[in-house]
Each structure stands twice: as structure tokens, then as C-alpha cells.
Amino acid sequence: MQGLRVLDFTQALAGPFCTQQLADLGAEVVKVEGLSGGDLSRGSGPFHEADPEHRYSGYFHSINRGKKSIAIDLKSAAGVDIVKRLIAGFDVVVENFRAGVMDRFGLSYETLSGLNPKLVYCAIRGFGDPRTGKSPYVDWPAYDVVAQAMGGMMGVTGLAGGTPIKIGPGVGDSIPGLYAALGIVAAVLHARATGEGQFLDVGMADAVLGVCERIVHQQAFGHQVPGPEGNHHPFLLPFGVYPATDGFVALACPNDHFFRALVEALDAPEVLHDERFATPKARAQNRQAVIERLSDLTARFSKAELQQRLGGRVPFGPVLSIAEIAIDPHFAARDMLPELEFPGFPEPMRVAGQPIKFTRTPAAVSRRGPDLGADTEAVLLAHGASPADIGRWRKAGAIPGGDG
Structure with a gap:
């Protein structure tokens, strides 16, 4: 995916996980963060004992490796102007705000595609976007546990006949992220072939249902409504x-x-x-x-x-526990626990690797996530801003370094 440029407005898990897949596969991903705190996962930890200032959240770096970061105040007119100036140089926008947030910023799909007709705009939301099918829950906020519950996964997880149980990892976020990455690749191929960009969205609850396909055919073909299945398959044995x-x-x-x-x-x-x-x-x-x-x-x-x-x-x-995975020869042979260097740390930190393997274009897990706003000036200059523009935006408080 060399040459693909992604402007990433995402935070938390679903969106950053999506854009990290694209970054691993060679895309240039520029993460747009707010001036105060940035992505929510920056403050979530866990933090290494060698990092008393809590600069490097394990959570953040597990889903934002290989990206650049620019810090922009999207609530300011100057910040919105910066994004509009940038948009012509990007192939893809990804965001996972609630429906209507980007519209209120003045950065809707319609506005941005008017500036770049080839733009692929991807949204990840709890229950989708009105542009592709308006859910009665469109305005509901959602997290992993909500998607697992409403998408059918939790309803078949747990001890047989017992209480539904949430699956441990945040699959209500990561599964939508994977679907979104696949959709982006398909839309980019279309844009490159036709010159036409488009809007696409993935509903978190929809994505969970998509991987719970068995409950659909059990109900449709077998007239069953399965409940928690325990640790054994409902019809294969053992x-x-x-x-x-x-x-x-x-x-x-x-x-x-x-x-x-x-x-x-x-x-x-x-x-x-x-x-x-x-x-x-x-x-x-x-x-x-x-x-x-x-x-x-x-x-x-x-x-x-x-x-x-x-x-x-x-x-x-x-x-296997993670302690056992860490010493298992399979995961070493498959490079599934690559290590990233962090300033001041006595040893590199492991992250989960990229399971997609290529013979000619290997995925790269090569560097940690970016510091907040670390690439702001470099990215803006690379996309046509002048030093005078940057000075003006800093003075207006739209990017870091000004009097605000």
C-alpha cells in the first residue's frame, strides 16, 4: 500500500486499529489529534516503570504504531481551514466520531469530497451512518461491550444455560476496524480505476453480527435461537x-x-x-x-x-497465557511479537504483530506511535503550507506552539 495517504481522525480502539492495519501494510497514516491530550488511549496506560511521567501508554502504542501525529484544534476556524488545505493530498479519511460530529466541525464527507472528488471517506460508528441506512440507534454512543451485546456475540458466549459473558479482547472494536480496513482497500481500488471516491461506513454492531453468522443460519434454517454455548460446539463433537x-x-x-x-x-x-x-x-x-x-x-x-x-x-x-505465548516457538517464527524501542526504557517493548504475511511486500512493524503533534510542522510543510501559514496558525492557537 505504498503511496496511500490516510488522514486519521480516529481515537479509542476501533478507528486506530483500522488505520494501524493500513500503516503496517505501507500506507502513510497521519493521525489528527486535539491539542489537549490527544487520543483518549494516550492516558489509558499501562505505563512502564521506566516512564514515571506516563508519556508512553502501552494501549496507545499497541494501536498507533507507525503513524505520524499532527495536533489541530478542530473547533477553530483556522483548524478547519488547515484540514481543508490538506485534504487534496490524501486518498482516505477515517473517523469514528458519533454521527454528525464531523459535519458540525464543517468537515463532512460532502464538504471534503467537494475538495477532493477521489476521496474515500470511512466512518466507524456504533450503529452506522444515516448516509447508508439510518438506524433508530444512530445517535447512541457505543463501545466494545455494547457491540458485543447487540451484535449477537455475547448472547452465545458463556456457560451453557448461564449468564451471557463478554469476550475478553475488545472484539466489538477490532472486528469493525478490520472490516473498515477491507472496505477502504476496496474503495481505493475503485477510486483509482474510476476517479470516483465514496463514503463508506461500518457499524460496530453490524460487524459483530457479521462474524456471528452461525446464529443467523441456526435461526433461519433450523428455527433455533441459540443461547450461551459454554466451551463446546453446539453440534460438532468433540x-x-x-x-x-x-x-x-x-x-x-x-x-x-x-x-x-x-x-x-x-x-x-x-x-x-x-x-x-x-x-x-x-x-x-x-x-x-x-x-x-x-x-x-x-x-x-x-x-x-x-x-x-x-x-x-x-x-x-x-x-496459552501471554507468558506462554511469549516463549512459544510458533509466534517467534511468525514474528508475532515484534519489539519497539522507547526513549529511556531499559529494553524494547513487545507489541502484537501483523498476522498478514507477504512474500514481496512484507508488513512493517518498525517504530512506536508518534508523540502528540510531533509531525505537525513537517506534514503541513510537505502539503504546501508556508512558514508564514504555520506562524499564523500557531498564533491563532490552531496548532501547537503559539500563544493561543
């Missing part, structure tokens, strides 16, 4: 989480070939002589008995012992 002496492992052996290999590796071939377990149909009819019998078998071994017996023979994986 397909779930089983105990070890020191934790848990995941197994997925729903066909005869894998099931036979599983029980043989667990030193329990006699299971196959039990009519309740002899065929997939029999196992489906004796679901709880299968789960309990396999749990008794796996509980005799540690995760490492199970990995030795099952790894490579059947679909298997230990449930």
Missing part, C-alpha cells in the same frame, strides 16, 4: 475445551479419523468399543457422556504431555 493437570486444551475431532487417533493417543482405545462412542451419530446422541469421558482422559496429563501426544496428530492446541 469440539471444545478440555482439562489438563495444569490448565486446559482445545480439541476438535468431530470425524471418525481424528476421534480414533485422539483416543489411541490418550491410551484409551477401549473407548471405541463403547457403543455410545463408536460412531459420530452415537457420540452426538451421547454428547455429555463423550465430554465427560474425554475430560477424564485429558485430565490425567499436563498441557505439555498432551501436546507431545496430540500435536500434529489431531486438531489440538493448549490454552
Whole structure:
């Protein structure tokens, strides 16, 4: 994505996660932040003990690496003028304000596309944007937990028959971010082929529903309304989480070939002589008995012992903590924990890597996120502003460094 320029008005998680994917893949991403504090995640931590001034939030740098930062007061006429001056030099705008906020700034899609007809404008909102389908919830604020709840994910997560549970990571934000990045690439390809930009948006609740597709076909084809499913698949067996002496492992052996290999590796071939377990149909009819019998078998071994017996023979994986992931050879081989340098830190800090791998255009996780406003002057000069312009904007308090 070399040569793609993105003007990034996002904050929190969904938007920055989207634009970080583009930055990793080679886009130039210029993050637009307010003069006071910047992105909300800058103050969220966690902070390293070598950073008593709390300059480098782990959260911020996990979703803003590789970007530039310019600080602009969008509530000022001069700040709005700066964005309008910049817009001709960018291919993409991304924002995740509530519906209407950019319009009130005077920076709506219609205004900006009038200045740059090839512009791709992407919005990520809780319930979408009126331009593509006005939801009755369009004005509702939303965060991850709301998207997980309303998109159907939380309704099937938790102990079977129990209370719905939020998934640990903020997938109600990151999933919309990934959908938005895909949509941006598609819209940019269209713009480059036709000269036509466009508006696109991703609703957070919509994106969560998009990855919960199973609940849709269960209701439509099977007339089911699934609830919390626990740690086992609702109709494949065995397909779930089983105990070890020191934790848990995941197994997925729903066909005869894998099931036979599983029980043989667990030193329990006699299971196959039990009519309740002899065929997939029999196992489906004796679901709880299968789960309990396999749990008794796996509980005799540690995760490492199970990995030795099952790894490579059947679909298997230990449930890993981040401490275990950090020393696992797979993630090292796949460069999934790259390290970034921070001023004053005694060692580099790990971040989650880019899972998209290329043979010719590798993704780059090469530098930490930007300091607030660190690139303001350089970006403005590169996009045609004069030193006099910068002095005037500073004096007006629209960018850092003036008397305000």
C-alpha cells in the first residue's frame, strides 16, 4: 500500500486499529489529534516503570504504531481551514466520531469530497451512518461491550444455560476496524480505476453480527435461537475445551479419523468399543457422556504431555497465557511479537504483530506511535503550507506552539 495517504481522525480502539492495519501494510497514516491530550488511549496506560511521567501508554502504542501525529484544534476556524488545505493530498479519511460530529466541525464527507472528488471517506460508528441506512440507534454512543451485546456475540458466549459473558479482547472494536480496513482497500481500488471516491461506513454492531453468522443460519434454517454455548460446539463433537493437570486444551475431532487417533493417543482405545462412542451419530446422541469421558482422559496429563501426544496428530492446541505465548516457538517464527524501542526504557517493548504475511511486500512493524503533534510542522510543510501559514496558525492557537 505504498503511496496511500490516510488522514486519521480516529481515537479509542476501533478507528486506530483500522488505520494501524493500513500503516503496517505501507500506507502513510497521519493521525489528527486535539491539542489537549490527544487520543483518549494516550492516558489509558499501562505505563512502564521506566516512564514515571506516563508519556508512553502501552494501549496507545499497541494501536498507533507507525503513524505520524499532527495536533489541530478542530473547533477553530483556522483548524478547519488547515484540514481543508490538506485534504487534496490524501486518498482516505477515517473517523469514528458519533454521527454528525464531523459535519458540525464543517468537515463532512460532502464538504471534503467537494475538495477532493477521489476521496474515500470511512466512518466507524456504533450503529452506522444515516448516509447508508439510518438506524433508530444512530445517535447512541457505543463501545466494545455494547457491540458485543447487540451484535449477537455475547448472547452465545458463556456457560451453557448461564449468564451471557463478554469476550475478553475488545472484539466489538477490532472486528469493525478490520472490516473498515477491507472496505477502504476496496474503495481505493475503485477510486483509482474510476476517479470516483465514496463514503463508506461500518457499524460496530453490524460487524459483530457479521462474524456471528452461525446464529443467523441456526435461526433461519433450523428455527433455533441459540443461547450461551459454554466451551463446546453446539453440534460438532468433540469440539471444545478440555482439562489438563495444569490448565486446559482445545480439541476438535468431530470425524471418525481424528476421534480414533485422539483416543489411541490418550491410551484409551477401549473407548471405541463403547457403543455410545463408536460412531459420530452415537457420540452426538451421547454428547455429555463423550465430554465427560474425554475430560477424564485429558485430565490425567499436563498441557505439555498432551501436546507431545496430540500435536500434529489431531486438531489440538493448549490454552496459552501471554507468558506462554511469549516463549512459544510458533509466534517467534511468525514474528508475532515484534519489539519497539522507547526513549529511556531499559529494553524494547513487545507489541502484537501483523498476522498478514507477504512474500514481496512484507508488513512493517518498525517504530512506536508518534508523540502528540510531533509531525505537525513537517506534514503541513510537505502539503504546501508556508512558514508564514504555520506562524499564523500557531498564533491563532490552531496548532501547537503559539500563544493561543
